[in-house]
Amino acid sequence: MKRRTFLNRTALTGCAGIAGNSPAHAQPGKNMSISNRMSAEPGRVLRLPGEYYRHYPVDFFRGKEGALGFKGWGESAKIEVPAEETALVPMHIWNIGFSPELPFSPEGPAGGVMQMLEWVSRSAPIIKKEIPPILEAARKAGIQVIHAASSENYAKKYPGYQNAKSLAGHEPEGLPEAPRHNEVKPPDDRKDALLFGEDFVRCLEYYEPRLDFPEPAKPLDTEYVVATTHQFNEVLRKHGIWNIIYIGFAINWCLWLMPCGMVDMSRLGYRCSCIREAVTAVENKETTRGEQNKQQALWRTSLMFGYIHSAGDFIEACGRLETK
Secondary structure: OOHHHHHHOOHHHHHOHHHHHOOOOOOOOOOOOHHHHHHHOHHHEEEEEEEEEEOOOOOHHHHHHHHHHOOEEEEEEEEEEEHHHEEEEEEOOOOOOOOOOOOOOOOOOOHHHHOOOOOHHHHHHHHHHOHHHHHHHHHHHOOEEOEEOOOHHHHOOOHHHHHHHHHHOOOOOOOOOOOOOOOOOOOHHHHHHHHHOOOHHHHHHHHHHHOOOOHHHOOOOOOOEEOOHHHHHHHHHHOOOOEEEEEEEOOOOHHHHOOOOHHHHHHOOOEEEEEEEEEEOOOOOOOOOOOHHHHHHHHHHHHHOOOEEOHHHHHHHHHOOOOO
């Protein structure tokens, strides 16, 4: 079974709705095969290792623990992609902990939201340390950087969003929605409070309008900013890009399941990979020690969407492409 077939049969993909019904698919180029384009411009080929998880063989003597026989991590494929057909995509990188209006603290008007954002304790250091050199390397190499925002509320402030929106045109009509989808049915009217605490909803009203890109990851005026799968797909198609490398947060949540994420884009035919050091996962009480959800998310990303790159390999590969 090909990985595309495996993905289409996996229950996880049911979370992504609209993209699977779009007639538009990624196309690497109309007039030239990928191999021909690579050979035509050998100096502009991005070459870097892509780690993958060897999900075999089952140890049939171990019964329910047969997966202990798997070979697991430890091997990498040699990835060679035309640089102009690759995009680095910082996704949902927010200013929490970077803006005085959104301190990562239980105190203040956003405190009720901060009480559940445990991943910020890991994302903030990543934004400061890991993401700037990755962005710098991509920009110097002339690799397209496309920023995926969680909302038009802040995306619209940036020239790159207006450019993307103009290019993409009107949003296509989606699937018909469930009966009574716009009604809140008990106990769902209380679910946010049950999951995240009594102060969550009140603080969310303060928190959401103040989201923005943090200074270390702000888009340049020349870089696209997208907020919907349709916008993202149209920008990528316009530039002949099919190889997406994600950074941002969180790998087991937004980077998979939200608009512009891996589920939607993989259904449209894009390869969706990530940089290990530039992502983190949403963890819980049972998984936070050892970042177990991140480890599982990297495994799933390898199996279903693409490859796992290291920051060092990506930066080095970009350095070999650096434009003068």
